[in-house]
Amino acid sequence: NAGVTQTPKFRVLKTGQSMTLLCAQDMNHEYMYWYRQDPGMGLRLIHYSVGEGTTAKGEVPDGYNVSRLKKQNFLLGLESAAPSQTSVYFCASSSQGAGSETQYFGPGTRLLVL
Amino acid sequence: DAKTTQPPSMDCAEGRAANLPCNHSTISGNEYVYWYRQIHSQGPQYIIHGLKNNETNEMASLIITEDRKSSTLILPHATLRDTAVYYCIVRITDSWGKFQFGAGTQVVVTP
Numbered sequence: 022n023a024g025v026t027q028t029p030k031f032r033v034l035k036t037g038q039s040m041t042l043l044c045a046q047d048m049n050h051e052y053m054y055w056y057r058q059d060p061g062m063g064l065r066l067i068h069y070s071v072g073e074g075t076t077a078k079g080e081v082p083d084g085y086n087v088s089r090l091k092k093q094n095f096l097l098g099l100e101s102a103a104p105s106q107t108s109v110y111f112c113a114s115s116s117q118g119a120g121s122e123t124q125y126f127g128p129g130t131r132l133l134v135l
Numbered sequence: 136d137a138k139t140t141q142p143p144s145m146d147c148a149e150g151r152a153a154n155l156p157c158n159h160s161t162i163s164g165n166e167y168v169y170w171y172r173q174i175h176s177q178g179p180q181y182i183i184h185g186l187k188n189n190e191t192n193e194m195a196s197l198i199i200t201e202d203r204k205s206s207t208l209i210l211p212h213a214t215l216r217d218t219a220v221y222y223c224i225v226r227i228t229d230s231w232g233k234f235q236f237g238a239g240t241q242v243v244v245t246p
Binding site for chain 2: 025056062063064066111113123124125126127128129
């Protein structure tokens with residue numbers, strides 16, 4: 022049981038390049054989330070998904086797209102990377118969305134956009 | 136949305152109890168209080184959560200005041216591995232799944 026895994030662990034992009042971050046969970050969780058964390062700050066929610074085939078915007082969705090084609094995977098895409106997207110990206114999953122539930126986080130992906 | 140206020144930092148001696156305060160004066164009756172921590176460069180780790188009653192697990196204890204306007208996370212015997220940023224979060228019930236992480240409290244455990 023690996024929990025939540027993220028690939029890649031680290032990536033350097035040039036401005037304007039595109040990339041996809043992959044999040045996978047093996048806990049059969051319905052809910053999945055993408056956060057970003059900038060230096061010295063807390064996490065901010067980018068997008069989330071309440072089930073396979075569904076996605077929704079979080080606090081800071083601009084410049085990102087997501088897809089949840091399979092229940093266990095949640096992809097975060099950057100179509101045209103910008104230096105402002107330099108950050109650490111965390112994926113999380115949970116078994117239910119409302120009330121008392123726990124989110125489990127992945128180890129993070131460090132992205133540097135030059 | 137209920138917001139939380141935490142001290143930016145605190146130190147704790149190894150082996151002593153660490154008491155981390157959190158104010159959430161606008162909390163609603165059906166909102167839970169969660170605690171997570173983030174050890175440097177790692178993903179956040181769940182610690183404990185509660186609604187009204189005090190809670191205890193293998194990691195920590197959570198004490199919630201009777202009016203629910205504040206809470207305290209207690210690490211009973213702090214170790215150097217407990218050095219981390221600790222986040223107190225009030226669950227936003229009208230947007231399921233969303234946790235709002237603030238700046239947290241940087242806890243440094245010293246030998």
